[in-house]
Amino acid sequence: MVTNLEMVIKRHLEGSRFFTTSTPIVVATSTGVDSMVLLTLVQNLVPKERLIVAHVNHHLRSQSQIEERYLRQYCQAHQLTLRVMQWQDHPKNGLEAAARQARYQFFATIMSETKAKILLTAHHANDQAETVLMKLVRGGDLHQLAGLRPQRPFASGDLIRPLLTIPKVILINYAKTHGVKWYEDETNQDLSITRNRYRHQYLPELATENPQIISDLGQTAAQLQDWLTFAQTQLQTQLQSLVSEKGLDLRLWWQSSAATQRLLLQTWLHQNGIVNYKWTALVQLQRRLQPGELPNQTFALPGKWRLIRNYHLLYLENLDKLNQKPNDSGQNMVKFAHWQTVNSSRAILISANRQTDLPLNHLVATVWLRPSDLPLMIRPAKLTDRLRLKNGGFQTVRRIFINQKVPVDQRQKAKVLVDQSGRVWWLIGYKTAWWDWPKQTNGWQQLRFFQRKVENHE
Numbered sequence: 437m438v439t440n441l442e443m444v445i446k447r448h449l450e451g452s453r454f455f456t457t458s459t460p461i462v463v464a465t466s467t468g469v470d471s472m473v474l475l476t477l478v479q480n481l482v483p484k485e486r487l488i489v490a491h492v493n494h495h496l497r498s499q500s501q502i503e504e505r506y507l508r509q510y511c512q513a514h515q516l517t518l519r520v521m522q523w524q525d526h527p528k529n530g531l532e533a534a535a536r537q538a539r540y541q542f543f544a545t546i547m548s549e550t551k552a553k554i555l556l557t558a559h560h561a562n563d564q565a566e567t568v569l570m571k572l573v574r575g576g577d578l579h580q581l582a583g584l585r586p587q588r589p590f591a592s593g594d595l596i597r598p599l600l601t602i603p604k605v606i607l608i609n610y611a612k613t614h615g616v617k618w619y620e621d622e623t624n625q626d627l628s629i630t631r632n633r634y635r636h637q638y639l640p641e642l643a644t645e646n647p648q649i650i651s652d653l654g655q656t657a658a659q660l661q662d663w664l665t666f667a668q669t670q671l672q673t674q675l676q677s678l679v680s681e682k683g684l685d686l687r688l689w690w691q692s693s694a695a696t697q698r699l700l701l702q703t704w705l706h707q708n709g710i711v712n713y714k715w716t717a718l719v720q721l722q723r724r725l726q727p728g729e730l731p732n733q734t735f736a737l738p739g740k741w742r743l744i745r746n747y748h749l750l751y752l753e754n755l756d757k758l759n760q761k762p763n764d765s766g767q768n769m770v771k772f773a774h775w776q777t778v779n780s781s782r783a784i785l786i787s788a789n790r791q792t793d794l795p796l797n798h799l800v801a802t803v804w805l806r807p808s809d810l811p812l813m814i815r816p817a818k819l820t821d822r823l824r825l826k827n828g829g830f831q832t833v834r835r836i837f838i839n840q841k842v843p844v845d846q847r848q849k850a851k852v853l854v855d856q857s858g859r860v861w862w863l864i865g866y867k868t869a870w871w872d873w874p875k876q877t878n879g880w881q882q883l884r885f886f887q888r889k890v891e892n893h894e
């Protein structure tokens with residue numbers, strides 16, 4: 437069983453960039469059994485110089501001081517680099533989400549400071565089963581049912597979960613047989629926390645029907661992830677022939693089956709940053725867009741968007757943008773999921789999909805925006821434009837050009853990506869700004885910025 441566990445995680449990591457790069461690896465370590473086992477396993481796989489142990493002391497339990505002290509001793513004894521964050525800025529509401537947000541922001545900061553491309557967390561099969569079941573019971577978007585991904589883009593690299601298929605009982609056995617010390621979080625027993633009820637009540641009850649429920653739910657999620665990845669690729673390809681600069685051509689859309697029409701519509705809305713649109717609303721919308729229905733209609737959408745049907749053309753309007761004065765400053769609206777050539781040497785793509793098959797070496801940043809910040813615009817950079825830095829200060833485009841020794845002809849061609857409130861997110865090709873992630877991501881949109889060089893035939 438033990439060798440098996442080592443083999444499983446080694447195989448999992450071989451499928452990622454884990455062994456092919458030599459950049460540092462950040463291991464998110466809470467002192468629970470899952471992360472202490474993960475740390476032990478990873479120590480056997482890579483030189484200790486590559487590892488950075490990241491720990492957040494949330495200061496929410498009396499035991500957290502003892503846990504931090506233990507981890508400090510452990511890292512000293514094993515000559516591991518340790519980074520600890522003290523999280524004491526506790527909000528009155530939404531404590532759990534705020535703690536999580538602070539944690540991931542801390543991990544992202546370490547990655548950016550150390551140039552690490554990999555973050556490992558110790559999520560295991562029980563976490564996955566709880567997540568899937570919770571989402572199923574809550575209802576809503578199908579994408580949520582796919583649970584946690586074994587790997588996903590995170591900050592400037594990847595978040596990898598090597599233990600995702602391993603049930604917790606195996607981790608406990610490993611810890612016991614290998615003398616791995618860990619701490620139990622006493623709040624795990626607190627049944628007023630939703631996840632704990634799934635962990636201690638509902639899943640054990642369901643296990644009387646299916647003793648393999650933990651692994652089986654994980655396998656269902658893995659299959660769904662494959663289907664969704666496949667479907668998204670297909671839908672995006674189909675959409676390309678339906679959508680032009682003007683909008684979506686309903687005559688072509690009508691040629692698809694009812695089910696495909698709904699999926700195409702949903703994907704198109706997602707691509708334009710309109711998420712959280714209820715399925716029942718989508719079904720109604722599809723009905724009202726059929727050939728026999730009124731040819732001119734307007735539909736209200738979540739956020740500041742509306743959808744216009746003009747005979748066989750369907751297009752989106754942003755109400756904020758309509759209220760702005762027209763300008764001729766060379767602004768271009770960003771279309772999601774399309775490579776857009778910015779100048780003769782560079783193309784960018786902004787993706788609103790959680791999952792993407794885009795090569796990760798093109799990923800520049802992962803950010804969060806409010807729907808009211810959209811659409812994003814690309815416009816020529818001004819020397820006085822300012823990019824926010826991690827420390828809260830700002831840096832002008834002029835300073836970035838000087839620091840990066842950008843030749844004058846390139847400066848004139850440089851573009852910036854800005855949002856509707858005028859915040860500069862990216863001096864394309866040179867630097868991204870650092871805007872803090874929201875404390876709660878409900879209603880926010882996660883976007884990823886990609887860039888690639890284009891062939892210059894000039």
Ligand SMILES: Nc1ncnc2c1ncn2[C@@H]1O[C@H](COP(=O)(O)OP(=O)(O)OP(=O)(O)O)[C@@H](O)[C@H]1O
Pocket residue numbers: 463464465466470471490491492493494536539556557558559563
């Ligand atoms: N205090 C902490 N310090 C460092 N890493 C942590 C800490 N708490 C949790 N982690 C990391 O996150 C993993 C998942 O823990 P947990 O399920 O509690 O958190 P989560 O980040 O909220 O995850 P989810 O994605 O399920 O919401 C742990 O296995 C560990 O790797």
